[in-house]
Amino acid sequence: MEHLLTDHILLSRIQFALTTMFHIIWPALTIGLSLFIFAAELAWVKTGNVVWRDQARFWTKFFLLAFAMGIVSGVPLEFQFGTNWSRFSTASGNFLGQILSVETMSGFMLESIFLYFMVAGWKRLSPGLHLFSTGMVALGASVSAFWIMVANSWMQTPTGGHMAGGVYQVTDRLAAIFNPDIFASFPHMWLACLTSTAFIICGVSAWHILRHRHSEFYLRAFKAGVAAALFFALLQAFTGDLSGRTVAQNQPAKLAATEAYWETNKPGEGAAWSLFAWPDAEAERNYVELRIPFLLSLLATHDPFGRVTGLKEIPKDERPPITLIFYSFRIMVFTGTLMIIVALWAVWTWYKGRLTPIHAARQRKLMKFFIWLAPFSIIAIWTGWIMREVGRQPWIMYGLLRTDDASSPLTAGAVSISLGYFALAAVFFITLFCVFSVRIMRKGPDTDESSDEPESGGAS
Amino acid sequence: MSHTTLIDLWFVLTAALLFLHIGLGSIDLGVCSLSLIVPDKDSETLLGSIDTIWHSNQTWLVVLGGTLFGAFPVIYSEVLSRLYGLVFVFLAMLAVRGIGLEYRHHAANPRRARIFAGCGAFAAIVTEGLILGTLVTGAPAPGSRLAGLSAVVRPEVLPVVLFLVFTALLTGGAWLLKELDDAHPLRPMARRSMIAGAVGVLVFAMYICRQMLATWPIGAAELHGMYLSLAAVAVAALVLLTVSMQKSWRGSQLPWALVLVGVGLAACAGTARVAMQAPGAASLAASRDALLFLTWTSTVLLPPLVAFQIFQYRQQRRGAGSPAETGGQETSAGPE
Numbered sequence: 021m022e023h024l025l026t027d028h029i030l031l032s033r034i035q036f037a038l039t040t041m042f043h044i045i046w047p048a049l050t051i052g053l054s055l056f057i058f059a060a061e062l063a064w065v066k067t068g069n070v071v072w073r074d075q076a077r078f079w080t081k082f083f084l085l086a087f088a089m090g091i092v093s094g095v096p097l098e099f100q101f102g103t104n105w106s107r108f109s110t111a112s113g114n115f116l117g118q119i120l121s122v123e124t125m126s127g128f129m130l131e132s133i134f135l136y137f138m139v140a141g142w143k144r145l146s147p148g149l150h151l152f153s154t155g156m157v158a159l160g161a162s163v164s165a166f167w168i169m170v171a172n173s174w175m176q177t178p179t180g181g182h183m184a185g186g187v188y189q190v191t192d193r194l195a196a197i198f199n200p201d202i203f204a205s206f207p208h209m210w211l212a213c214l215t216s217t218a219f220i221i222c223g224v225s226a227w228h229i230l231r232h233r234h235s236e237f238y239l240r241a242f243k244a245g246v247a248a249a250l251f252f253a254l255l256q257a258f259t260g261d262l263s264g265r266t267v268a269q270n271q272p273a274k275l276a277a278t279e280a281y282w283e284t285n286k287p288g289e290g291a292a293w294s295l296f297a298w299p300d301a302e303a304e305r306n307y308v309e310l311r312i313p314f315l316l317s318l319l320a321t322h323d324p325f326g327r328v329t330g331l332k333e334i335p336k337d338e339r340p341p342i343t344l345i346f347y348s349f350r351i352m353v354f355t356g357t358l359m360i361i362v363a364l365w366a367v368w369t370w371y372k373g374r375l376t377p378i379h380a381a382r383q384r385k386l387m388k389f390f391i392w393l394a395p396f397s398i399i400a401i402w403t404g405w406i407m408r409e410v411g412r413q414p415w416i417m418y419g420l421l422r423t424d425d426a427s428s429p430l431t432a433g434a435v436s437i438s439l440g441y442f443a444l445a446a447v448f449f450i451t452l453f454c455v456f457s458v459r460i461m462r463k464g465p466d467t468d469e470s471s472d473e474p475e476s477g478g479a480s
Numbered sequence: 481m482s483h484t485t486l487i488d489l490w491f492v493l494t495a496a497l498l499f500l501h502i503g504l505g506s507i508d509l510g511v512c513s514l515s516l517i518v519p520d521k522d523s524e525t526l527l528g529s530i531d532t533i534w535h536s537n538q539t540w541l542v543v544l545g546g547t548l549f550g551a552f553p554v555i556y557s558e559v560l561s562r563l564y565g566l567v568f569v570f571l572a573m574l575a576v577r578g579i580g581l582e583y584r585h586h587a588a589n590p591r592r593a594r595i596f597a598g599c600g601a602f603a604a605i606v607t608e609g610l611i612l613g614t615l616v617t618g619a620p621a622p623g624s625r626l627a628g629l630s631a632v633v634r635p636e637v638l639p640v641v642l643f644l645v646f647t648a649l650l651t652g653g654a655w656l657l658k659e660l661d662d663a664h665p666l667r668p669m670a671r672r673s674m675i676a677g678a679v680g681v682l683v684f685a686m687y688i689c690r691q692m693l694a695t696w697p698i699g700a701a702e703l704h705g706m707y708l709s710l711a712a713v714a715v716a717a718l719v720l721l722t723v724s725m726q727k728s729w730r731g732s733q734l735p736w737a738l739v740l741v742g743v744g745l746a747a748c749a750g751t752a753r754v755a756m757q758a759p760g761a762a763s764l765a766a767s768r769d770a771l772l773f774l775t776w777t778s779t780v781l782l783p784p785l786v787a788f789q790i791f792q793y794r795q796q797r798r799g800a801g802s803p804a805e806t807g808g809q810e811t812s813a814g815p816e
Contacts, residue, residue: 088582091538092575096568098545102560103567113553114770121550121774124543125781132539133788140532193773428561438568445575452579456586 029427031435032104035442036097037409041402042446043097046090048401050131051165051210052217053083054158056248057138061154065147075241076154078465079221080139082457087135089453096442098124104435108416108426115181115190119171119197127164131157162210169209173201176408177270178417188417200270204263205408211256212404216397218249219359222366223394224461226387234464235377242390243375250363256356261319267411268320271418272329274411277340278349279316280306284330290314291328296350299342304332340413348406355393355400362389486771490551493778497547501540502608502647508534510652512577512601514673515594522666523594527581529659534581538574550774554764563611570607576600601648609644613637616692639687646680649673 057076064072098120101109109117137145137153145153180196181189190196225242229235268275275281280299285291293315297306317326331339369375369383381387412418416426481489508530515523549556560567580597587593617636653673660667765771 084582087535088578091535091542092578095538095542095545095574096571098542098549099560099567099571101549102545102556103564104561106557106561109549109557110554113549113556114767117546117550117553117556117766118770118774118777119550121543121546122777122781124539124546125778125785129536129539129543129781129785132536133785135535136532189767190769193769428557428564430561430564434564438564441568441572445572449575449579452583456583459586 028430028432028435029424031432031439032427032430033423035435035439036100036104037406038439038442038446039093039097039100040405040409042442042450043090043093044401044405045398045450046086046093047161047165047168048213048216048398049086049220050083050090051158051161051213052215052220053079053086054131054154054161055214056217056221056244057083058151058154058158059244061147061151065151071237071240074237074465075244077142078237079241081460082224084139085453085456085460087131089449091132092449093446102428104428104430105416105426106428108421111183111186111421111426112175112188112417114188115174115193115196116171119167119174123164123167123171127160127162127167129160131160131164134160165210165213166206169206170197170199170202172408173205174199175417176205176412177201177266178420183420188420201266204259204266208256208259208263208404211252211259212401215249215252215256215359216401218245218252219390219397220394221245222249222390223392226390227461228464229380230384230387230391232381235380237465239375239377239380242380243370246363246366246370249359250367253356253360253363257360260353260356264319265322268328271411273331273334273338274340274345275320276329276331276334277342278345278407278411279328280331280342280346281316281328282306282330282332284333285317285325285328287327288325290318290324291316291320291326293319294346297346299346301339301342338414340411345407345411348403348410352400352403352407355396355403359393359397359400362386362393366390481772481775483765483768483771486768486775487765489775490547490765490771494544494547494551497540497544501544502644503651504533504537504540506605506644506648507651507655508537508581509577509601509605510648510650510673510677511655512581512598513605513648514652514656514669516598516602518666518669520591520594523598524590525660525664525666526656527584527594527597529656531581534578538578541574547774550766551771552765559615563614566607566611566614570604570611573600573604573607577604605644605648606641609641610637612644613640616640616688636691639684639691642680643684643688646677646684648677650677650681653677 057079060072060075060079064070064076101116101120134153134156137150138157141150141153174196177200178188178196179199180192180194182191183189222242222245225238225245228238229242264275267278280294280297281291282304290313292311292313294306295310295312297309297311299306314324316328318324320326320328331342366375366386369386374380374383414422414424416423511526511530515526518526545556577597577600580593580595580600584590584593584597614634614637617634650673653670653675656670657667657674660670766774
């Protein structure tokens, strides 16, 4: 505890982690929701069916809440590079600075300007032009995510230049942008945003369906969400595999720590994957281990006898914290697998003709699973990021600059106060978002359809 | 292009982004602040007028932060880490303002949310003034115990704080004159706000330049040129203000108000650039290759963004009524 209160670097790390975890919820939602709204609006423009317009308008309300949260939480995040990590900002200024600048000028600006037309243009713009605006907002959100992932993946696998005098000098900018990690990390993160949003849409819809409120409206959203959720969750499994192999090739210490894998396997022997273990970093071994033979070699190299570097080959001062990322990874994988299973279950129920306005509310278990999986889809993103960022430690720029050498010369007191503010603000803003989201949900969509049951049906 | 030319170019562009952030951002910060002094029944009218523009206005701050990091990473790192406390209070106040503004439609007590937005906006203006004032008069040493918060008790930063307060009064008042009906009872208040703001901006811009010249290492020959340019800027600003007074009160003040803020900031930025000619200033900027990359990407990206924002303001001007009453969305016409 004493260490925590006096170590401004640790406090800065906790603060950055906290603000990132708080912030990441909103871009994930805005990326997914903007595409969902675009798809609904496209269906409206193509078919003239106003129920799709109602869908687009209803989910736009959530989008706006999430977007406002994204701005509020994103601005401090951008400035923290300078406030808390000034030495890192100076060292990476010849690459990271321009990438973040381009991100704000392209994605973020595109999103916030066209948002005006998307929100206020229903009357003023033709349907086609309004659809274009919504498309630009969706494009802006995804472009923004791409540049952010470029910045982060470059920190994981810095290529395209060299360190000189404590500053990274870029010699090949394209190689730096399209570094080895970006090809796996961007699709993985982008799909995570879409999958999570699809599950949140399903969760919100399931909540209404169970209460017999606007069943037809929410059933339509639920079905669209289920189809998207299954499609994206299956694709996500493939990008996850690609991501794992990229880590195995470029960040062996991260892979070994994520798997709590100590001894490098000998030629002709496969590396086992631990489903469960209790790693002891001091003793360099695991307790209470449940292992599946050959699986780690297979996952990391697509070869049952593939070589996987053990932690003992990595100097102790270059090993990331093990227990945290070991369990983060497993929570992410477990949640992802559960999402695929539940999405398959929903598709099966749909195929059997049980997802109709009359029958849907009787699928109580399925609906409750979706309601519970909505927050878990965000937890999956959080745990994925914990694994990604904590797994990079002790480096801030992998292999080039240590986190301990990258911070600003701040006092622990100053960082403690700002950290306290961020913690309180995060709790306050999430509460606010939840309260207002529930109000929007209770109010329901602006359609002519009334509640299937009297208001006393337990909706509120 | 040489490294020096690129540094000059990016200095001007960063100053322009600072202008866009302060000029446009002060519209909604000013309107939010003014909402605190009008009767409660009118405060919603004021806040409703900026519902659809504050997102993109605040985005210029993000673009400014990104550009400063991209073009001048050392300045970005030094300024933000030395003024840690002030920067966080500023960001916190912007968050308070944004949440109050965005969520008041759904709040159980909209009045409280409006006060939240107004107080947050005014505190953000003051804190930003403290940040910029500290930069003008000298930033604290790295790792100082108060993390820049000592600016609160430094009287020499007051002119910059007042400059920003008057900027908010000027642009906020000009915006309201554009938005409010001719017969609206708040128009006289908006007019007074704009005139007071214009005078304050002129006076304090000149005072800040004088303060910079006295504080920063600038040679006597450069000083002479600076005074001449300052006088020219002041005359130009007065001419612009007079022209704007001659036209009808409605719909024409905002561009002039922004020009006025712009010349004030340009004078300050010009003074700062003179000071940056000192030996070793090039090390504050990113490498030539990095600045070239930034130049090319911005050449492609910035013009359409500025054009779209101008189009957005034109649409806002043409549009009837505020979407505030429908919870931020208009009713749909639809293709059918």
